[in-house]
Amino acid sequence: MKLFRTGGLVRRVTPILILGAVIAVQAVADLKPVLVFPLYLAVVLLSALYQSRIDSYVAAGLAASALLAPSLLRGDRSGDAVAALLLAAVLIVVVAVVHEVVQRIRQEAVAAERKANEVEASEERLRITVEAAPVGLALIAAGGGWLQVNERLCIILGRSRAELLHMALGDVTAEHDQTAIDEALAMLRSGDILRWEAELHQVRGDGSRVPVEINIAAVSDHPSGELVMLVQETDISNRKRLEGLRDGLVGVRHTILSATTWEQAAPRLLSGLCAHLDWDLAQFWAVDTELQALRLRQAWHRDGRALDEFHNQSRRVSIASGEGLLGRVWKSGVPSSQEDLSNATDYDRAAAAVQAGLRCAVAFPVISAGVVTGVIEMLTHEGRVIENDLVTMLSTAGGEIGQFIRRAETAQALRRSETDHRAIFERSPIGIARVSSEGELLEANPALLLMLEHDFQIMRSHAWPDLLRAYDQAASRGRLAPLLAGITDGKSVQVRAGTGGGNWLWLQLTATSIPDSSGRPEHVLVMVEDVTVVREAQDKLGEALESQRSANATLEKLDRTKTEFLSIVSHEFRTALTGIQGFSELIRDGGLEPDEVRAYGGYIFNDADRVNRLIGDMLDLDRMESGRMSIRTADVDINEVLSDAIARAGSSPTVEFKADLDPRLPIVIGDRDRLIQVVSNLVNNAVKYSPDGGTVTLSSRSEGGFALVSISDTGVGIPPDEIGHVFERFRRVRSGAAQAIPGTGLGLTIVKQIVEMHGGKIWVESAVGHGSAFHFTVPLAADNVSQLQRRHA
Amino acid sequence: MPEPAPPGAKSSITVLVADDNDVAQRLCRRVLEKAGYTVLIAVDGLQAVEVALSQRPAMILMDVAMPGIDGIEAMRRIKTAIPNQPIVIASAHSMASDRERFLAAGADDILSKPFRLADLVAIVAKLTANSGV
Numbered sequence: 012m013k014l015f016r017t018g019g020l021v022r023r024v025t026p027i028l029i030l031g032a033v034i035a036v037q038a039v040a041d042l043k044p045v046l047v048f049p050l051y052l053a054v055v056l057l058s059a060l061y062q063s064r065i066d067s068y069v070a071a072g073l074a075a076s077a078l079l080a081p082s083l084l085r086g087d088r089s090g091d092a093v094a095a096l097l098l099a100a101v102l103i104v105v106v107a108v109v110h111e112v113v114q115r116i117r118q119e120a121v122a123a124e125r126k127a128n129e130v131e132a133s134e135e136r137l138r139i140t141v142e143a144a145p146v147g148l149a150l151i152a153a154g155g156g157w158l159q160v161n162e163r164l165c166i167i168l169g170r171s172r173a174e175l176l177h178m179a180l181g182d183v184t185a186e187h188d189q190t191a192i193d194e195a196l197a198m199l200r201s202g203d204i205l206r207w208e209a210e211l212h213q214v215r216g217d218g219s220r221v222p223v224e225i226n227i228a229a230v231s232d233h234p235s236g237e238l239v240m241l242v243q244e245t246d247i248s249n250r251k252r253l254e255g256l257r258d259g260l261v262g263v264r265h266t267i268l269s270a271t272t273w274e275q276a277a278p279r280l281l282s283g284l285c286a287h288l289d290w291d292l293a294q295f296w297a298v299d300t301e302l303q304a305l306r307l308r309q310a311w312h313r314d315g316r317a318l319d320e321f322h323n324q325s326r327r328v329s330i331a332s333g334e335g336l337l338g339r340v341w342k343s344g345v346p347s348s349q350e351d352l353s354n355a356t357d358y359d360r361a362a363a364a365v366q367a368g369l370r371c372a373v374a375f376p377v378i379s380a381g382v383v384t385g386v387i388e389m390l391t392h393e394g395r396v397i398e399n400d401l402v403t404m405l406s407t408a409g410g411e412i413g414q415f416i417r418r419a420e421t422a423q424a425l426r427r428s429e430t431d432h433r434a435i436f437e438r439s440p441i442g443i444a445r446v447s448s449e450g451e452l453l454e455a456n457p458a459l460l461l462m463l464e465h466d467f468q469i470m471r472s473h474a475w476p477d478l479l480r481a482y483d484q485a486a487s488r489g490r491l492a493p494l495l496a497g498i499t500d501g502k503s504v505q506v507r508a509g510t511g512g513g514n515w516l517w518l519q520l521t522a523t524s525i526p527d528s529s530g531r532p533e534h535v536l537v538m539v540e541d542v543t544v545v546r547e548a549q550d551k552l553g554e555a556l557e558s559q560r561s562a563n564a565t566l567e568k569l570d571r572t573k574t575e576f577l578s579i580v581s582h583e584f585r586t587a588l589t590g591i592q593g594f595s596e597l598i599r600d601g602g603l604e605p606d607e608v609r610a611y612g613g614y615i616f617n618d619a620d621r622v623n624r625l626i627g628d629m630l631d632l633d634r635m636e637s638g639r640m641s642i643r644t645a646d647v648d649i650n651e652v653l654s655d656a657i658a659r660a661g662s663s664p665t666v667e668f669k670a671d672l673d674p675r676l677p678i679v680i681g682d683r684d685r686l687i688q689v690v691s692n693l694v695n696n697a698v699k700y701s702p703d704g705g706t707v708t709l710s711s712r713s714e715g716g717f718a719l720v721s722i723s724d725t726g727v728g729i730p731p732d733e734i735g736h737v738f739e740r741f742r743r744v745r746s747g748a749a750q751a752i753p754g755t756g757l758g759l760t761i762v763k764q765i766v767e768m769h770g771g772k773i774w775v776e777s778a779v780g781h782g783s784a785f786h787f788t789v790p791l792a793a794d795n796v797s798q799l800q801r802r803h804a
Numbered sequence: 805m806p807e808p809a810p811p812g813a814k815s816s817i818t819v820l821v822a823d824d825n826d827v828a829q830r831l832c833r834r835v836l837e838k839a840g841y842t843v844l845i846a847v848d849g850l851q852a853v854e855v856a857l858s859q860r861p862a863m864i865l866m867d868v869a870m871p872g873i874d875g876i877e878a879m880r881r882i883k884t885a886i887p888n889q890p891i892v893i894a895s896a897h898s899m900a901s902d903r904e905r906f907l908a909a910g911a912d913d914i915l916s917k918p919f920r921l922a923d924l925v926a927i928v929a930k931l932t933a934n935s936g937v
Contacts (some may be wrong), residue, residue: 129862207920221811568837585896586916592918597834600921 023060026058026070031683034077034672040352044078044095051078054100059109069212071106115157126583144449147223149245150230153200158239167223167246169215180242185212199229199240210247256404259287263408266295267498272423274309280412281311281387288390288401291319292369294325294339295377297385304329305337319365321390324363335359336374337386344383346375346405352390364390371395375405379413387412442518450479452493453534462518463543474508478539481506482520494522495533505542510644516622518545576740583625590618628757632740642682642768644790648678649686649718653709656690664705666697666724673712680792685765692758693722693767693785701726701782716791717771723784729777737775738763762787805813805846820861822878824870828917828932832865832924840924841932849873856858856882857891863890863931865924868897868906876909884908890931894919900922 033054037047051074058070078099082092082331141148147164153156156179165172168183175183184192188211195207199583206228206306212220261284270276292312296305307325310375311319324606333342335358340347349355352364364372367389377385387409442459446452452475455467465474483493503521510516519540527533595609597603602692603611603646650672656666679686690709697707703723712719739761766773768789777783819841821832828860835858846852848870856878858865868875879891893906894915903914906931926933 578897581898582896585898586828586869589896589918590831591832593921594827594833595888596921597831614830618827641813 018087019621019775022061022062023066025053025071025670026066029054029057030070030077032075037077037515041081043091044081045091046132048078048098048101051075051098051102052105053057055106056109059106059717060113064114067106068108071102075102092356094286100267144411147242147246149175149242149244151180151227151242151411152238153196153238153240155181164242166593167221168213169217169219169221174216181347181525181799183213183215185214188212192772195227196240197362199227199489200238202229202262205229208664213244222247231689252398253400255287255289256400259284260404260408263288263411267411270415271419271426273416273419276310276415276419277309281309284314284387284408284650285311285390288389290373290391291315292321292390294388295385296330298328298341298383302329308385315367315569321360321363321367321369324360328359335390335416337560340374340386343381344376344378346402346409348373348402350397368392373396373397373401373405375402375409377409377416379417384413384416386575442535442541444475444539446475446479446494446535448495448534450476459539462510462516462539463508464514471497471587475513476507477796478508478518478520478710481508482522493521494537515543516541517543542647545798579740579756580625580629584622587618587622587625591615593624625757628761632757632761632764633770635761642685644680644763645683646678647681647683648687649677649711649720649789650674652683652690653685653711653720655687657695657709659691660694666701667704669706669708671708671710673710674715676718677791679769679789681769682765686769686789689762689765689787690720690722692762693787695782696758696785699728700724700728707781711762713791716789717758719786720790721784721786721790723782725782728779728781729775729783730779739771805845814840818844818859818861819863819928819932820844820846820852820855822846822849822855822864822875823867824848828867829892835903835921835924839928842927844929849875849878849935852878853881854856857885860886860889863912864865865892865928866911868895877932879910880915886903892931893929 012692028620030051032225033050036042037044055067055074058067059429062070064624068592076099078095079092081091082095126480132534138460144161144163147161147167149157149164157177160172160175162172165175165349168175170178170183180196181189188209192207195204195209197205197320199207202667208224209225210222210224212797213223215221224245224247228241228243230241231237251262263280266276266279266283267562270279277295281295285291285293293310294307295309296669297308298304299306306329307322310322310325312322314541330341332338336347336349336355339357349358352358352361352370352372355361365761370392372388372390372704374388375616376383377387386675387405389751419781436454439458444452444459445454452471455470459468460470463470463474468606468692479494485506487495489502490502491502491504491551503519505519507519508516508518514578519542521540523538524535525533591614594615598608598615600796657670660666660668694707694709701707701724703726707722710721710723726743738759741755763773766789770790771788773787775783817840819836821829821830821836821843823832823845827846829870833845836843836865841862844855844861846855850872852864852866852870853873853874864879866875866879870878873881875893875895879893882889882891889918890912891910892913892915893911894917895902895906896917898916906914912931913927913930915924
């Protein structure tokens with residue numbers, strides 16, 4: 012076939028040459044077409060089989076022409092000619108048929124070849140693909156033994172192909188994932204599942220672990236007929252690492268967001284970092300500012316006694332700045348690592364670390380407000396390369412942890428302060444109320460409720476509004492702002508308030524407004540103190556002071572009165588004594604006429620008598636005023652007393668007496684002598700103050716259970732400015748026409764005392780130049796016996 | 805009570821006695837006339853001022869507690885008109901504070917009641933010493 016294809020010329024020419032030879036033979040031998048037909052048929056068949064369609068039709072056409080030619084040339088219409096025509100037709104048909112068949116066969120052959128080529132290429136590609144795949148691919152036996160592995164899987168597992176082919180999947184799976192693998196294989200074998208996927212750790216040739224995403228599918232149609240499984244593994248260590256970094260930071264943030272204190276957060280932070288970043292142990296070292304050293308404060312590790320011991324060793328150490336890994340981190344403020352602790356020359360606890368099987372350490376600073384306040388160290392049993400992104404992540408975490416510690420400390424201080432304030436609020440002996448800016452009571456401490464003997468509900472709905480009103484009223488009296496206006500500059504207001512128990516208290520309220528962040532009063536704090544005791548003491552003190560003051564005033568007045576009295580009395584006495592002493596001296600010195608001596612003796616007698624009366628009046632008055640004088644009560648006929656007085660005074664040359672007595676006036680109960688003293692005093696005054704004569708009228712009548720007695724004159728009268736004082740001691744009317752009228756100045760005072768001792772009253776009406784009228788009353792016997800007896804018992 | 809004027813040079817010397825108490829008036833008049841003075845009597849403050857200004861006595865014996873204007877006021881009025889008029893306050897107000905009060909009001913001397921007759925004569929003699937005898 013190839014020959015024809017390559018030697019096209021030979022192939023094309025050969026049938027023509029054979030035909031030409033046959034035609035020549037036919038022509039020369041003039042053979043019958045029937046005889047030469049098999050030859051033509053053979054040539055045409057060959058042409059049809061091996062030549063192109065055109066070539067084969069040309070050959071067929073030639074052969075047909077050669078068969079027909081003799082007949083045509085001879086014009087023969089015989090049976091031979093017909094036979095020739097048929098034969099020629101047969102040739103053409105044969106060519107067509109053969110050609111079609113050949114064409115078919117040929118096409119099928121080409122297709123088959125192409126297919127074979129394609130399969131071959133595909134297999135090659137698959138092989139290359141499998142080998143070069145970025146995922147590990149392998150076939151394993153139903154028991155797990157490796158049958159075929161690709162290059163990538165060898166790289167992932169860190170083992171050679173030859174090594175792997177002697178091992179099983181379980182052999183390279185981390186211990187804690189082996190159960191899962193075994194179970195998965197069992198389920199795949201049993202046909203319960205066709206495919207199993209997981210993320211697990213495999214153990215590399217060097218013993219390190221690698222996280223992989225594994226996908227195992229049962230493959231049932233393997234030529235061997237045995238069940239095999241296709242294993243696909245992807246090294247996800249990078250993804251895991253990045254996820255770990257991300258999750259680690261998220262974990263840190265979550266922890267510090269949900270925790271309130273560092274003590275609360277520390278274990279979770281340390282364990283979270285270890286879990287997400289796959290470390291075995293973490294420690295927080297705090298800077299001890301007093302010691303100027305790092306001391307272990309919190310630690311966390313995965314289970315293992317050896318790690319406990321490492322913590323114990325660590326606790327005994329204090330690390331100076333710049334010393335070892337931690338000291339360097341402290342000093343520099345940037346993360347640092349020790350990738351191989353067994354060869355570390357500058358690691359503080361190298362021996363302890365190696366003993367605990369720890370191989371790699373990383374440490375990062377906890378920075379708060381730009382200052383390293385601690386260092387967190389993480390260690391692992393594995394050898395590890397510290398990637399830059401881990402360092403970046405730890406730096407970030409360290410900063411955020413530092414901020415958290417600072418926040419937590421501030422918050423703790425705040426909480427402590429809040430707790431203190433709460434305690435003050437709850438336990439204060441002073442009542443404290445928190446009031447909204449609308450005046451509503453928001454909170455009342457126990458002391459306030461206890462003080463006012465209300466529960467909070469009553470306090471809020473009733474007692475507080477009352478208190479608020481009382482405050483504002485008291486404040487406005489004191490020219491202070493109302494409570495809700497807020498600032499009172501610490502000025503207090505005292506109000507009276509009733510308690511639930513029905514007591515009344517004096518409360519001292521001091522309001523302070525608490526502004527919100529914008530400075531508007533958000534609420535008002537009101538301190539309420541029970542100042543009842545103080546206030547009552549103050550009131551008592553005030554009363555005492557007041558009564559002291561008034562007593563003092565009384566005493567002073569008394570003192571003044573006494574001094575005044577002494578002055579007046581001594582003046583009266585000395586005036587009387589002037590005459591007595593002077594005239595007696597004249598008499599003693601002798602050389603007087605008898606008439607003179609008699610006259611002077613008269614003056615002396617009069618003045619002596621006056622002194623005597625003065626003394627008597629003063630003693631009477633003193634006895635009456637001090638309540639030491641009693642009156643002897645008996646039936647007294649007032650009209651008789653008045654008549655006697657007129658009879659005694661009747662000798663007066665200038666004054667005319669008139670009596671206007673009520674004959675039906677009942678008997679009064681009284682001290683006869685004293686009532687005579689009253690009447691005679693008033694009559695004498697009337698006469699004395701009528702120097703130019705006139706009429707003195709004495710009248711009596713009954714009025715409202717009293718005997719009303721009046722003694723009126725037509726004398727000089729009493730000036731209006733003196734009329735109010737006539738009953739006072741030594742208040743003698745000395746002006747005008749009355750100036751020369753003698754008297755002790757005590758008469759009316761005594762009269763008033765006597766009248767009042769009888770339960771009566773005395774008063775005076777007067778007009779200057781027209782005279783005066785003195786009126787007094789004495790209770791009548793019938794109505795007032797018992798009263799008098801009681802009063803003077 | 806008219807008394808016969810005793811013989812003597814002093815009868816030209818006039819003394820005004822201002823007192824509302826008639827016993828005191830009598831006593832002074834009796835003693836001073838006996839001593840040779842001419843005695844004028846006033847029974848209250850206003851009368852004393854009036855007599856003093858019209859009669860120009862050599863000296864005045866002035867009671868304090870008198871009706872109307874008292875002796876102190878009368879003395880003030882007299883001293884205003886006649887600044888060098890000798891006036892002796894003769895009062896039964898005998899406390900130390902009274903004495904000070906009278907001197908402060910311008911009294912030339914004080915005669916406390918009751919008085920010894922010799923004291924009365926002596927004080928009148930002293931204050932009339934410059935009068936034209």
